[in-house]
Amino acid sequence: MAKKITFDYDLIVIGSGAGGSAAATIVARSGKRVAIVEAGAFGGESPNWGDVPTKALLHAAQLYDEAKHGTRFGIRSSMMGYNYPSLNAWKDLVIKRTGAGGNRRYYENEGVTALRGIAHFLSPNEISVNRHHLSAEYFLVATGSHIEAPDIPGLSNVKYLTPRTILEVTRPPKSLFIIGGGTTGVELAQLMAIFGTKVYIAEIASRILPQEDEEVGAVMERILKEQKGVTSLTQTRTLMVTKDGVGKRVTYTRGGVEKSLHVDDVLVATGRVPTVDLGLENASVAYTPKGIEVNEHLQTTARHIFAAGDVLGHSSHTHTALLESRVAAHNLLHAKSKVTPDYTATPRLTFTFPGIASVGLSEDDCLKRDLPINKAVAPLNIIARSNTSDFRDGFVKIITDKKGVILGATVVAPHAAEIIHELTLAVKYQLTSAQVAATPHAFLSWSEAVRVASAKLAQ
Ligand SMILES: Cc1cc2nc3c(=O)[nH]c(=O)nc-3n(C[C@H](O)[C@H](O)[C@H](O)COP(=O)(O)OP(=O)(O)OC[C@H]3O[C@@H](n4cnc5c(N)ncnc54)[C@H](O)[C@@H]3O)c2cc1C
DSSP states (O other), rough: OOOOOOEEEEEEEOOOHHHHHHHHHEEEEEEOOOEEEEEESSTTTEEEEEEEHHHHHHHHHHHHHHTTGGGGGOOOOOOOOOOHHHHHHHHHHHHHHHHHOOOOOHHHHTTEEEEESSSEEEEEEEETTTTTEEEEEEEOOOOOEEOOOOOTGGGGSSOBTTTTTTGGGOOOSSSSEEOOOOOOHHHHHHHHHHTTTTTEEOSSSSSSSSOHHHHHHHHHHHHHHHHHOOEEEOOOEEEEEEEETTTTEEEEEEEEEEEEEEEEEEEEOOOOOOTTTTTGGGGTTTTTTEEEOTTSSSSSTTTTTEEEEGGGGGGGOOOHHHHHHHHHHHHHHOSSOOOOOOTTOOEEOOOSSSSSEEOOOOHHHHHTTOOEEEEEEEEEEGGGHHHHTTTOOOOOEEEEEOOEEEEEHHHHHTTTTHHHHHHHHHTTTTHHHHHTTSOOOOOSSTHHHHHHHHHHHOO
C-alpha cells in the first residue's frame, strides 16, 4: 500500500496583506490547518502604509482646506492652522483603530499559525522560513508588490522619499518633485500641497492619471494648479537627480527642452512591481517580472499553488486582492466547483478632492476594442448640489453599448468613491441607462449627476 504523504499544514499562505488574509481565515474556519508567513508587518500594505494612513491624512487635509476656504459661507477661518506632529498622531491612531495593521494576534485568534520570516520555496510542497522547513498540501502566494525606483542617474545617491517614507516626515517639505503622476503620486501631491508644499508632478505620459480617460487628467491638472499651485509636468522625463546644498537638483526634459529645478525633496511614486523573488522556480511556478501567471481559477502552473493580489500584476486595489483571496480559498476547498473572479465591476479609485472613481470599460478601452458606443457627460455645475456646496468642477460620464446597456462610467466629484457604487451595480447587472434614469435620485445629492448623464443617453 502506498504511504500517505503527510504535510505540516493543509495550507500555507505567504504574505498577510489583503491577498493572503481572507483566504487564511476562510480556510482555517473550515477546519483546515493553516499557517501564514509574513516577512514585514502583519496586515501588509493597506493598513500599515497604504490605503489607511494615506486616507487618514487626506481626510484631515481636506477638512483643513475646506475650513480654510469657508469665508464665502460666512465661516471665519483666518486663524486656521495645523500641527503636523498631531496630524501624524491622528494617522497612527487610525492605523491602530483599524486593527489589521501589525496584528499577528488576529490570525492566532482565528486558529491560524502566524509566522514571521521570509518564505522561500525549496520544492513544490516545501518552503523555508527562518531556516525551518515547512510543508503543505496547498499554498497561496500573496506577496504583494513593491516600489522599484526608476533607473535615473544619481537617484540612488540621494535620500529620496517613497509613498511609505513620506508618511513619516515630521513636517512637509517646502518643495517636492514627484516622479510619477498616477493615483499615488496625485493623492500625495494634493496632500502635501494643502499643507503648503510647492509640488511638481513629473509624468512621462501626455496627462496625469493616464490610466483614466483624458477628461479626468485635464480637470485634475487644472484643479491642482488653480487651487493648490501644483505644477504638472506632463510628457516629462526625469534625467538626473543630484544633491544641491541641503536639497536636490532635478534635471528633466520636456518638449525637447532640458531644464533643472532645485527642490527640498524628491518623491518616487512610479508604478509598483510584483514581489516574485521567493524561489518560485523551485516549485515550478511560472512568472515574469510583471507577475505570477495564473489560470481563471487563480491556480499557478503548479496547480496546488494559488496566487492572489498585487503579485498577479494586473491591479493594485485592496478590494481586488480580497476578491481574489476569497476565490482562491473557495477553489482550494471546493476542487469540483471552482469559481472565477469577476472583475467586470471592480471600481478604480483616486482619493483626491474631488475624488475620482471609475468602473467597467473606459472610453479608451472601447476605442482600443473598436466597440461602438454612446456616451454622455453631466458636468457637476448643472445639478443643484453644486450650487449649495459652491463646488462646480467635475462630472459624471457614462458609456453604453448601442442598446443602452451601461459598459462603464467615470465620476469626478466629491464623494466619488461612494457615488460609483450605483454604477458598479449597473455594470455588474447590465442595467441600461434608461433604467438608471428612471430610478429616483435624491434631490440635492451629487448622485443626481448620474441620473442626468443616464437621462441624456436614454433620450
Ligand atoms: C500609498 C498607497 C495607497 C493605496 N491606497 C489604496 C486605496 O485607497 N484603496 C485600494 O483599494 N488600494 C489602495 N492601495 C493598493 C493596496 O494597498 C494594494 O492593492 C493591496 O495592499 C494589495 O494587497 P496584497 O495582499 O496583494 O499585498 P500587500 O498588502 O503588499 O501584502 C503582501 C505581504 O507579503 C509580504 N511578503 C512579501 N514577500 C514575502 C515572503 N517571501 N515571505 C513572507 N512574506 C512576504 C510583505 O511583507 C507584505 O506584507 C494603495 C497602495 C499604496 C502603496
